[in-house]
Amino acid sequence: MTTLLEAKDVTKTFGHGKNVVEAVKSVSFNLEENEVVTIVGESGSGKSTMARMVLGLLPITSGTMTFRGRDVTHLKGRERTAYWREVQAVFQDPFSSFNQFFTVRRLLNRSLRLLDEQVGADRMEESLGHVGLRAADVLDRHPHQLSGGQRQRIMIARALMLHPKMLVADEATSMLDASLRVNILNVLHGLRDEVGLTVLFITHDIGQACYLADRILVMEHGVMVEQGKTDDVIFNPRHEYTQRLLKDVPKLHEGADADWSSEGVPQPVLDR
Numbered sequence: 001m002t003t004l005l006e007a008k009d010v011t012k013t014f015g016h017g018k019n020v021v022e023a024v025k026s027v028s029f030n031l032e033e034n035e036v037v038t039i040v041g042e043s044g045s046g047k048s049t050m051a052r053m054v055l056g057l058l059p060i061t062s063g064t065m066t067f068r069g070r071d072v073t074h075l076k077g078r079e080r081t082a083y084w085r086e087v088q089a090v091f092q093d094p095f096s097s098f099n100q101f102f103t104v105r106r107l108l109n110r111s112l113r114l115l116d117e118q119v120g121a122d123r124m125e126e127s128l129g130h131v132g133l134r135a136a137d138v139l140d141r142h143p144h145q146l147s148g149g150q151r152q153r154i155m156i157a158r159a160l161m162l163h164p165k166m167l168v169a170d171e172a173t174s175m176l177d178a179s180l181r182v183n184i185l186n187v188l189h190g191l192r193d194e195v196g197l198t199v200l201f202i203t204h205d206i207g208q209a210c211y212l213a214d215r216i217l218v219m220e221h222g223v224m225v226e227q228g229k230t231d232d233v234i235f236n237p238r239h240e241y242t243q244r245l246l247k248d249v250p251k252l253h254e255g256a257d258a259d260w261s262s263e264g265v266p267q268p269v270l271d272r
Helices: 047-054 077-086 104-114 117-130 148-160 178-195 206-212 230-235 240-247
Strands: 003-014 021-032 036-040 062-067 087-090 166-170 198-203 215-220 223-229
Touching: 003 047, 003 198, 021 047, 021 062, 021 198, 021 223, 036 047, 036 178, 036 206, 047 166, 047 198, 077 087, 087 148, 104 117, 104 148, 117 148, 117 178, 148 166, 148 178, 166 178, 178 198, 178 206, 198 206, 206 215, 206 230, 206 240, 215 230, 215 240, 223 230, 223 240
Parallel strands: 036 198, 036 215, 087 166, 166 198
Antiparallel strands: 003 021, 003 062, 215 223
16 A cells, blocks of 8 residues: 555644643654544544644644655645645534535535636536535535535535545534434545545544544544554554543444444445
8 A cells, every 4th residue: 555644753732831732742643545544532632633734724843744755744835725635624513614605506616716617517516426415406505405414525525526635524423413424424435435535534433433444543632542453443452541432332343234344343334
């Protein structure tokens, strides 16, 4: 596999002098092409701060980050804009991501400004199709006319319109009920195979990480305490914090809605 993104000893501090807080402490990890990786941890673990540094929305205090072999630690201006074409984001609350007076068509058209007009029009329908939506059903609707799951799918479609190499999904299912969460997780997992997308999924729910990820990275108080393939982390957790997170997952081995691999790892049901 080819390494897409690599973080080495990345640290993020806030404050000055005696009031400095280390939100992320010397974290190192990598993402391979066509891989789904989950960073999991409770509130305050530093996972969302790490996601925002990956996206270039927060400056890195120390350490380095490379993308496709190129240093992206301190991008600015046009270089950062070019990076954002390849690394897109989906955030927690799809409703707040909408201008409530815009239709879906107008929302997506704003992203088309970065593309040739005709290519962009074709990609709108293509991207909606990748997330299981028909353009005719949603393009002329406003946010309040859509379900939470539809709104989140549209946010994913908007990100896909630029044909990114990587998608960072920061708590992208936390505002949805259980059935809609499964739908969105299935969409994210399917995109790896359909469009060759690498997904970095941020969540506080290790159960979702079990369901979705090829590899799991566990953070506690800004430190990466454990990382590895999903079956290794789930069935042979080495760190006490990981063990504690797993105890909070009800009936982990009895998922009625999951298909089980030969290794015993729950796999997403991909028929949408």
